[in-house]
Amino acid sequence: MAEAGTWWALPAAPAMLLVFAVLAVAADAALDARNAGRRITAHTAVRPLLAVPRALLAQPRRLPAPDRLLWRAGVITVPVAAVLATLVIPFGNRVVADLSVGVVWFNAMEVLTWAGLWLAGWGPNAAFSLVGGYRFLALGLAYELPLMFALISAATGAESLRVTDIVGAQHGLWYAVWMPFAFVLYLAGVLAFSFLGPFAYPLGRDVADGVLGETSGVDRLLLQAGRWLWLAAGAAMAVPLFLGGGAGPGLPAWAWSLVKTLLVLAVLVWTLRRLPMLRADRYVELAWVVLLPLSVLQALVPALVSLTR
């Protein structure tokens, strides 16, 4: 059902990802303004984008004995991995690269942020930054396995790791409906790998912004952009995995993809401010004792259905 990538799909995918990320930033800014009692105007929503000219002007950091190579590599990895992850996400009927192992590709790109964020914490040679980097590993231990089982649930249901096959297999019944727990875990995983809101633990205010604390200028911009790009990529991937992709009555496939992606993004942005930051020492306990067994059980459901079919 999906067409192979035409030439313009390659630049279009990152551009769309960027648009979604900017929309998420704007929505978050509007919610911030409402919370702080400021008037909400179109201007309010785009003010966070002033960070871009600021980043271009700012002087980069000079610290005692930084590990510059690894630092830079880590900072760049985060947004680049987010963009690479979108290559396998179908939008409407189009996808840049319809890999036979698309789900694995997405997951692999997401795991790259582990390395990226840890290196970004290690590089500046500063205590709080390093603590922030390690915090992401601790958080990763907690969120990654349930997230993987959520992805596996969808793949098992379709008996394929190809994302377009997963879309095709959901004819009539979205996976979000009969695998709700996997869907919720996936959404939590999206917040976690974009380290935003309740999962901002590696960048906590209690460790003076952790990984972000010693960065300035373009480095800071890349890390911040990486977070929102990942949020957008995660929201876009939720649509083919759990919400039937571009399928829907009346509208063309791309329109359904657009609507569903925006809805998922809205839910995620709304969630950001509803919960305090999850501390990994507490969350690991919940993840391994409760979430992980439940996610295995959830993955069993499509497995049994496939066996008896």
Add this chain to the structure above:
Amino acid sequence: MGLTAALTRAAAARPRVLLVTTPGGTPVRLAAEKELRSRDWPSASTPAGADLMLVAGPDCSRLGPALERLWQDMPRPRVRVRAVTADEVASVLEAGRARLATPEGDRGGADRTAGEHGHGEPGKHDAESVRADHAKDDRGFEGGAHARHHDDGPEASGHGGEHAGHGGTGHGDGDDDHARHGHDGHGHTGHGHGHGGMEMPGGLAMAEPGEDRDGLTLDRLHVPLGPFLADWPAGLTLRVVLQGDVVQRADLDDPPAGGPADPFWSRPWLRATTGEPVCVGEAARRRAAAHLDSLGRLLSVAGWPAEAVTARRLRDDLLEEAPASAILPRAERFTRRVGRSRTLYWLTRGVGLLSAADARAASVTGPAVRAAGGDVPARYRQWLTEVMDAVRQLDATAPLNPVAQESPRGRWDAERPPSAALVKLLPRLLVGAELGAARLVVASLDPDPDELTACRLEVARG
């Protein structure tokens, strides 16, 4: 040039502000927080993320070096301004923004450090003097953005001390042995870099390993917390020894005996003790606002910025004499949302256990003693309860009895202010806590260093 100027102007429309409060600067901080919120200027938690440094409060000579290090650590373009009184906050911020919006070339040599304009110290901090003071610190003054090409070779050893506090805390520490702390704090280099006779990377010493509580041998990092950490009692300095992110040791620095500070939060009680008539309603308003300020700080440290903003808005409205009828429903909603949050309870329960008996033995009075259960959630719930009680008393006109009715942090006693007991508890409570938990403990007790300064002054006078 035209492009750079346009970018500079655009970037200056929303500067990120490093708000640094000196002891005694509470009213200025409150005004600044309100101003920043209404202008939508984000508050930075480290110098690296800031364009504008706002020093709020009176001059404190002892913290001067720490302030200077924060300033040195800010990337250009940058501006430093100071507000001594709450009234001048708005104008000082506006002046800072205007300066930021001017392209560097037009600002002349004495530009960004000359933030103290209008306070009678022109040129004191001009670029030349900064350069002389920090001869080794030539971070790309010429042509900002090219600093990344600088060689970090032997010169960089000069950064060791320079950078001491920042590396660890994002903010400086206040005294002269910072170089050693800096080295230890930065040298997580027990990881296979050269030992022994080899040259250390960047001229920094290695962290020495030591036994930790789990029987592992981990590097000891000496990290100062404070005096200017974000969401931290202004001027308080705790020197902690970290292994991993667990506090192995915590030592309290003497509070900076700075200028003539009077503790903003206990002012009604101070006035009542001198015989001035103060009514219960006014004291209740101050108490509610003080608890909301502490709650805002705790929520910010706990990583719930949205609710922290709610708490601070309520606080500011209270201090602006908003009527009880306007405050009550909002306070109720806030209390419900935070007090009944299971997530927040689950994340903080069991942290910073302090039994009522221990607290009494340490002569703590106030909410920290009354909080049944003695952990962080017990203390924030106690604050919430007391906020609601205080808000219901806003219109009471009876005269305040400063002995029977407690000040926000406990029974007011000029000789032994309630915060003194809280501060003394900190080192003991922090040992063994993970860094994030340690921050929660400090925020949940929230001692007010201004009270300590007041106490010292009175002792000195007497």
